[in-house]
Amino acid sequence: MSLRINAVVPDFEADTSHGSINFHEWIGDSWAILFSHPKDFTPVCTTEFGAVAKLSAEWKKRDTKVIGVSVDGVADHKRWCDDIQSVGGSDVDFPIIADEGLTVSKLYDMLPEDAYLPDGRTPADSATVRSVFIIGPDKRLKLSMTYPMTVGRNFAEILRALDALQTTTTHGVATPADWAIGQDVIIPPSVSDEDAKLKYGEYETVLPYLRKTPLR
Numbered sequence: 001m002s003l004r005i006n007a008v009v010p011d012f013e014a015d016t017s018h019g020s021i022n023f024h025e026w027i028g029d030s031w032a033i034l035f036s037h038p039k040d041f042t043p044v045c046t047t048e049f050g051a052v053a054k055l056s057a058e059w060k061k062r063d064t065k066v067i068g069v070s071v072d073g074v075a076d077h078k079r080w081c082d083d084i085q086s087v088g089g090s091d092v093d094f095p096i097i098a099d100e101g102l103t104v105s106k107l108y109d110m111l112p113e114d115a116y117l118p119d120g121r122t123p124a125d126s127a128t129v130r131s132v133f134i135i136g137p138d139k140r141l142k143l144s145m146t147y148p149m150t151v152g153r154n155f156a157e158i159l160r161a162l163d164a165l166q167t168t169t170t171h172g173v174a175t176p177a178d179w180a181i182g183q184d185v186i187i188p189p190s191v192s193d194e195d196a197k198l199k200y201g202e203y204e205t206v207l208p209y210l211r212k213t214p215l216r
Contacts, residue, residue, distance in 0.1 A: 016095035050088020069097035
């Protein structure tokens, strides 16, 4: 299936390095980030897991659960965590889904329906399993990104995007390019000038359709 922004993400049951889960139940009332990898014990992915582990306090501050998925088994995941901790310097305190049957990879449109894992496979056989999905408490997809195998993801940007999503959802505003917490936000065009003044007070009109205001 093709996943679109604001669609309810597929639910599933899976074994993970922290035990069995039902995905929607696991999300609960939190935000969630599902990030995927083509294989355990691969160089780029190991650095990425280390980066996510280092941000543990930041995810918790934002009431966000993170969960990895890789098309290897639980035993491999647990052994891999030792390497991740060695490289990243932080405990891996989030679960990693075992997707040996490619169920999650196919549900989330990272692999075609006829994909399979050949004997002696390499990461190239599941190369497209390199995605990030940010999911709201309503279980709807808020943002997705897909990367090639050779390019490590920037989790500082994913954290920034999460901040923007939570801010726009809570306050009914938009955010400009490169926005970070504390900077001005954009008043949506659907809000009239009169209503904008009532709601936000003074604001800056950059263009008739681009109005900025501090977040109050």
